[in-house]
Amino acid sequence: MSASGLPFDDFRELLRNLPGPNSAALVAARDRDAQLTKPPGALGRLEEIAFWLAAWTGKPPAVNRPLVAIFAGNHGVTRQGVTPFPSSVTAQMVENFAAGGAAINQICVSHDLGLKVFDLALDYPTGDITEEAALSERDCAATMAFGMEAVAGGTDLLCIGEMGIGNTTIAAAINLALYGGTAEDWVGPGTGSEGEVLKRKVAAVEKAVALHRNHLSDPLELMRRLGGREIAAMAGAILAARMQQVPVILDGYVATAAGAILKAANPSALDHCLIGHVSAEPGHMRAIEKLGKTPLLALGMRLGEGTGAALAAGIVKAAAACHGGMATFAQAGVSNKN
Amino acid sequence: MSASGLPFDDFRELLRNLPGPNSAALVAARDRDAQLTKPPGALGRLEEIAFWLAAWTGKPPAVNRPLVAIFAGNHGVTRQGVTPFPSSVTAQMVENFAAGGAAINQICVSHDLGLKVFDLALDYPTGDITEEAALSERDCAATMAFGMEAVAGGTDLLCIGEMGIGNTTIAAAINLALYGGTAEDWVGPGTGSEGEVLKRKVAAVEKAVALHRNHLSDPLELMRRLGGREIAAMAGAILAARMQQVPVILDGYVATAAGAILKAANPSALDHCLIGHVSAEPGHMRAIEKLGKTPLLALGMRLGEGTGAALAAGIVKAAAACHGGMATFAQAGVSNKN
Numbered sequence: 180m181s182a183s184g185l186p187f188d189d190f191r192e193l194l195r196n197l198p199g200p201n202s203a204a205l206v207a208a209r210d211r212d213a214q215l216t217k218p219p220g221a222l223g224r225l226e227e228i229a230f231w232l233a234a235w236t237g238k239p240p241a242v243n244r245p246l247v248a249i250f251a252g253n254h255g256v257t258r259q260g261v262t263p264f265p266s267s268v269t270a271q272m273v274e275n276f277a278a279g280g281a282a283i284n285q286i287c288v289s290h291d292l293g294l295k296v297f298d299l300a301l302d303y304p305t306g307d308i309t310e311e312a313a314l315s316e317r318d319c320a321a322t323m324a325f326g327m328e329a330v331a332g333g334t335d336l337l338c339i340g341e342m343g344i345g346n347t348t349i350a351a352a353i354n355l356a357l358y359g360g361t362a363e364d365w366v367g368p369g370t371g372s373e374g375e376v377l378k379r380k381v382a383a384v385e386k387a388v389a390l391h392r393n394h395l396s397d398p399l400e401l402m403r404r405l406g407g408r409e410i411a412a413m414a415g416a417i418l419a420a421r422m423q424q425v426p427v428i429l430d431g432y433v434a435t436a437a438g439a440i441l442k443a444a445n446p447s448a449l450d451h452c453l454i455g456h457v458s459a460e461p462g463h464m465r466a467i468e469k470l471g472k473t474p475l476l477a478l479g480m481r482l483g484e485g486t487g488a489a490l491a492a493g494i495v496k497a498a499a500a501c502h503g504g505m506a507t508f509a510q511a512g513v514s515n516k517n
Numbered sequence: 518m519s520a521s522g523l524p525f526d527d528f529r530e531l532l533r534n535l536p537g538p539n540s541a542a543l544v545a546a547r548d549r550d551a552q553l554t555k556p557p558g559a560l561g562r563l564e565e566i567a568f569w570l571a572a573w574t575g576k577p578p579a580v581n582r583p584l585v586a587i588f589a590g591n592h593g594v595t596r597q598g599v600t601p602f603p604s605s606v607t608a609q610m611v612e613n614f615a616a617g618g619a620a621i622n623q624i625c626v627s628h629d630l631g632l633k634v635f636d637l638a639l640d641y642p643t644g645d646i647t648e649e650a651a652l653s654e655r656d657c658a659a660t661m662a663f664g665m666e667a668v669a670g671g672t673d674l675l676c677i678g679e680m681g682i683g684n685t686t687i688a689a690a691i692n693l694a695l696y697g698g699t700a701e702d703w704v705g706p707g708t709g710s711e712g713e714v715l716k717r718k719v720a721a722v723e724k725a726v727a728l729h730r731n732h733l734s735d736p737l738e739l740m741r742r743l744g745g746r747e748i749a750a751m752a753g754a755i756l757a758a759r760m761q762q763v764p765v766i767l768d769g770y771v772a773t774a775a776g777a778i779l780k781a782a783n784p785s786a787l788d789h790c791l792i793g794h795v796s797a798e799p800g801h802m803r804a805i806e807k808l809g810k811t812p813l814l815a816l817g818m819r820l821g822e823g824t825g826a827a828l829a830a831g832i833v834k835a836a837a838a839c840h841g842g843m844a845t846f847a848q849a850g851v852s853n854k855n
Contacts, residue, residue, distance in 0.1 A: 506619070
């Protein structure tokens with residue numbers, strides 16, 4: 180899939196023509212589940228996950244090439260003093276990912292997940308959303324297309340996460356623009372904003388949404404104005420996964436905001452996505468509820484990097500393993516009251 | 518550790534002299550955590566798990582030899598018609614575990630966990646608790662001692678689960694005896710009791726607790742009267758893990774009931790235990806709250822076999838991996854606002 184220069188119209192076309200679930204694979208998975216050596220329903224959410232894998236891959240539930248994709252971007256809004264960390268930390272953490280020293284590296288080793296890091300022009304922060312659009316339409320579309328590369332290498336479960344100093348400010352602005360309420364409803368500490376920094380974060384979100392208020396009814400336009408490169412790339416990755424029959428696990432507050440933009444454009448756009456976890460960011464559960472989803476995990480994490488999605492991938496792998504590997508009542512000679 | 522013939526007095530002695538957490542290892546883990554390349558607290562519960570591992574192993578957090586122990590027993594109370602499955606299913610499922618066909622086998626492969634199954638005299642069901650004590654003191658103590666063997670092979674994380682047709686009836690009776698309320702508060706569908714079967718289950722629990730009511734103030738006496746072999750063995754395994762500095766993950770409703778007996782004998786008896794998940798059994802969350810615990814997972818599972826504990830072990834392994842493998846700020850050259 181080539182990246183350069185796709186305008187929004189092509190993405191609008193994609194969003195109008197999203198493929199649906201594979202009913203035959205879903206039925207086959209349900210039939211097999213009913214024969215496995217357990218009471219019906221006894222594996223709870225693991226069974227639903229197996230059915231979801233079948234529906235969105237079109238195959239028997241399996242996870243053989245899980246991948247964590249981390250999208251890293253920098254944000255002009257940091258000049259508003261919305262975070263205690265300098266933007267240089269984004270690149271430092273990308274180095275840390277490459278060196279294997281971050282939390283996500285350890286979880287990927289622990290759960291046998293591949294890892295790809297997408298470094299999105301870190302030396303060129305997006306426009307400060309309190310003063311201008313984050314990205315031009317051309318730049319936003321190109322970044323979405325770049326994000327689509329996440330599935331190009333072949334994967335059957337894509338975990339989507341991010342790194343970007345300032346990006347919980349961006350996510351809060353997106354949620355405020357999409358769902359309304361007050362800035363305080365959507366702004367939280369992120370990577371450590373408190374006191375005066377937190378007040379500036381609230382003010383920046385209010386100012387940005389007010390500035391762009393006449394241009395927010397179109398979700399992609401909203402994305403280029405209030406978003407960022409990792410937001411655009413994650414949206415592209417989610418779309419590409421849908422087209423390529425790759426189920427997705429979304430990570431935290433920022434990844435959820437990227438997904439929310441697609442759902443605003445097409446209510447079915449996240450049907451192939453699970454929410455890996457609800458983070459400690461106060462607005463995350465509210466955002467997840469707006470998506471009509473239930474997170475797999477609730478462990479009070481708030482790191483990003485795809486860490487919550489990667490932990491959830493361990494659950495999804497186990498669900499696929501149960502479905503694929505368990506004996507049937509007939510095979511095991513176990514009595515079945517049914 | 519030899520098993521045969523320990524009377525309750527030896528277990529009472531153990532319960533009076535439980536070792537506490539290792540403060541030095543806990544402090545060392547907290548010190549290291551503060552240097553890792555993440556904001557303080559950003560890994561949420563994963564950090565608490567790492568500290569818990571340090572405190573109860575006395576070493577830097579690590580999980581190298583995780584083990585799932587399944588204890589299987591049969592119950593005389595099934596003659597009261599409390600379950601739609603025949604007791605023969607217990608042995609059939611033990612065969613299924615040995616053949617690798619059960620859900621727990623797949624999760625153990627998926628999360629790289631060892632598995633041991635303890636077959637507890639399945640041809641000799643315990644006494645029907647509605648008419649007599651489940652076990653003699655000698656038999657109960659011997660079974661506890663047998664359960665202590667779970668840690669004999671060397672493990673650094675013990676997941677405790679069970680299999681036993683009729684044992685959610687047993688667990689409900691234990692909880693009613695320990696915590697009061699009504700039988701309906703503690704009786705749920707288990708492996709599939711509904712309608713008339715469920716009514717008989719409620720009646721059996723009421724009758725059993727009424728029959729033994731004058732002998733329930735001593736937790737070990739309560740265990741031998743209302744419990745079962747897998748209950749006694751799990752209690753022994755929990756105690757042995759404490760003595761051997763092995764952290765424990767308890768599985769579902771029945772494993773929690775075994776733990777509850779120990780906590781009734783010594784309020785600190787489960788400090789080295791996590792609750793892996795809250796099951797779909799309606800009384801489980803109430804029982805967990807009585808233990809003052811928060812389950813790691815809530816996935817609507819109700820299978821037993823240690824499946825919820827084994828899934829949680831994946832989280833615990835990842836927590837240890839993060840703590841042990843992450844770079845420090847100094848190592849990674851990442852700016853730390855602190």
